[in-house]
Amino acid sequence: MQPKHRPTGPLGTYHGGFDPPRRAMDYEHREIEQRWQETWEEHGLYRSKVDWSRPKHYALTMLPYPSGDLHMGHWYAMTPSDARARYMRMKGYNVLFPIGFDAFGLPAENAAVQRNIHPAKWTHENIDRMRTQLRSMGAMFDWEREAVSCYPNYYKWTEWFFKQMYEHGIAYRGEAMVNWSPTLQTVLANEQVIDGKDERTGQPVEQRMMEQWFFALTNYADELLSFDGIDWPDPIRMMQTNWIGRSEGAEVTFVTEGGDDIVVFTTRPDTLWGATFMVLAPEHPLVDALTTDEHRAAVDEYRQAAAAQSELERMEESREKTGVFTGGYAINPVNQERVPVWIADYVLLSYGTGAIMAVPAHDQRDFEFARQFGLQIVPVIHPAGRDELIEPEMTESYVGPGVMVNSGPIDEVETTDAKGRANPSVAAAIDWLEENNAGKEAINYRVRDWLISRQRYWGSPIPMVHRSDGVIEAVTDTDLPVVLPEDVEFTGRSPLGETESFLATTDSEGQPARRESDTMDTFMCSSWYWFRYLSPDDDQAPFDPEEAAYWLPVDVYTGGAEHAVMHLLYARFFVKAMRDMGVFTDTAAMMKDHGRDPSGLFDEPFLLLRNQGQVLGAERIGDTLVIEGDWDQGRLLASSVQVQAGAATDAGTVVGELMRRTENLLQVQTADGLVGVEVLPDAAVEIPSIPGTNDVTQLKHHLDIQRMSKSKGNVVNPDELVQEYGADTVRTHLMFAFEWQKGGPWDERGIAGSRRFIEDVWKLGSAAYEPGDVSDRASTDLRRKVHQTIAKVDEDMAEFKWNTAVAALMTLRNAMLEAVRARRVTSEVWTEAVETLLRLLAPIAPHISEELWQRLGKSDSVHVQQWPEADASVAAEDTVTMVIQVNGKVRDRLDVPAGISAEEAETAALAADKIQSWLEQGEVRKVIARPPKLVNIVVG
């Protein structure tokens, strides 16, 4: 449908008279929304341009992964972000609100393997569809700044950043554990491993060390612990802080009898005199050397068992302690005692040094281990205010304060609950270790360096070359990007490692060499995308410093709290590394040219962060699947899948609830546990509630209540809602019906209320108001309500409290409906009310606000209007309801002047009729007056 009027003015200005208001109820949301979306686009209303004469505001919403269709979760995340951006614009800021796609990732590759569709094709089709869906939201995205991470002109710069990291010593080769499938000879993602088995083949998966690329994130650990200058939610800061997990203590070297050093980190070096054994991670490199022939069989067996378990399983503290003795011994450097060296899976190679000294008397895990295996326990703390610990009588470790005993040089030193050097005994121990060259003060972080290698196809290539002489070198900048080859085969293994035409290359000296076949973690792409929005087509640099000088840093970032520790920490790390690598040198110079002080502007990416919760799928009773098929090595090849409510457990080969689906792989919860099912391409799929021929992808609509996301799959389709109710209604409802930070299950019934609100706005905005018997009182009352609403909505929009902002607008709606019925307010007051309502609603419901604004005969877009300002004197109430309590219970209410004094309030309260009978129950002991709201009389 074409716009009825084709305004031709400058940005945000429309000319030409609109039709006079038609009948009250001609609200055609489809026509109106489409027309305005086209008109805004034509006028470039949301193009954002650098303008140094105006204050800037960079609003960012987390970019979506193109999983297929835009789902309610995207709307839920983005609608308020858009509304906030629009609000800031009306507040006078020059706003940048861009969008893009985080387009590399595993689901595209799954589709390739399972359905033989190329990841690029799958991704591009999804992006095309989601672009259309995003436009239907009516958001103020500046599409000219769109960035897509899987386009070569984007990942060229992802590769360039990798090179920068390499050249500045941040990227390095190291070893890490991977999920290795011996059957497929490939690495699997954690998500692909279910119950220690490959979800696709049902074959076992083992942990194996592999050499890969890392970023030295721990170099920035201390800086990342500081949140100075940024406004982030406390829980996120806390999670990041705990994730980084800084602990202070000492590194101590134990020497094995074979002469090897075992370095351990401990936060309690003061308890070294009580260290009676050591435990190494099963994968620790010294295990082989330590193991005696007598113990080798047991050690090997234990190591294999440990390799079959994930880290998460190994960290389960409640399970029984397991471990085996290597037969080897090391010398405790503080007392020259010979201590046995064990291996146990609760020690992780990835934490600390992969080895611990065990002090069973004062560490509960060590205590349980010692008791289980009959190892020596030596108490070295005399607990404060208690009897000395006697080893055989101990039933648990002692971790409290006291005085050191049995500890040679640090005997008698006090020990407290303080951490690090703040604890006298720890300080004394560190000093002693350093004086005697037995150890040194050290800091350990729980956080590990960022492993960025992925043995996959659909990611940004790592621009490195392995020379035939073993040296690794970077691809020259002029050869960037290393482009992903398109003609590859998808088998489940990494195609790059098997594509000879990609691998074969030459090094900088023209000698034959091999390309790196790993690609980068997709978090790498999303660690710098907001810079790419600044100049998405720039082929000279990752971003244009002229744009960056104006727009950076991001002022407001919104997205899901599920990104608390990974994406949001990587993003912070990335910016700090960029700063140190000099990436912002030009930007800083440009800032100075424009009189902007660049100091501190490149330390953090996002000044203010707010998180939304998750919208859950509509609640359904979990459907039961009845599946027929043949067993093949522990999983079922299905020839028929039926959705059947309440089917008997023996109705098919497998009967159970669908828990997860990845393409045609199902996980079905049966009475006997989780079963993996592969739905064969020609299998019959039957879903009674979906008419026509069904296919396996539709099974996603039949999960129990769960998160709406690409991996869980129960998606409420917003397109249908938008068709039926309109984007403005859906936007309003999403902002109204939930506590944004919390989210919750989607329930379609409630949207009727938001639709009614939008229709009422239509009536109010398009009705011709004729004053009748005008009264000052009515006019004053409506004006007061209008200005109270401005104040409330303004405050709520500023603080991301969308639901109460909409509620305030609904309250104003109610007052205006009342006013239009009574016709007692003046035309001026009515006009002020209508124009205020439309401007306050514009960020939330942009289309209807614009349509009605234009019908009022305005020439500029409502979206370039000034945000209304509340007049506090108009908004003020002159009387207030004062509550009178007796002993904390409400017994009466009085209307009193807002300015009532404490004495007057007290007098009035004690004189109130309904209070008298309560006063007779005893003496008035105390009166607490909090004018003008409350008086509490204490009687007793």
Added chain:
RNA sequence: GCCCGGAUGGCGAAACCGGUAGACGCGGCGGACUUAAAAUCCGCUGUCCCCUUGGGACGUGCAGGUUCGAGUCCUGCUCCGGGCACCA
């Protein structure tokens, strides 16, 4: 297991700093309009009790505590959600 959240009517929720619990909306009930239904409009709607106009008791996951006063603060639990490093 570890880290971080959450729990308030039949439902989604609101409640600034400790000061009227339930704003706003859904649903429900009753009424108006209609041949009828839908839509729309008006009224009621936390639970229980009493003789009414009206009044009273109870009530914010559970058990305690602090306070004149607790949804809000403290202690100990229960259940639910998010994250745990190759899902994004």
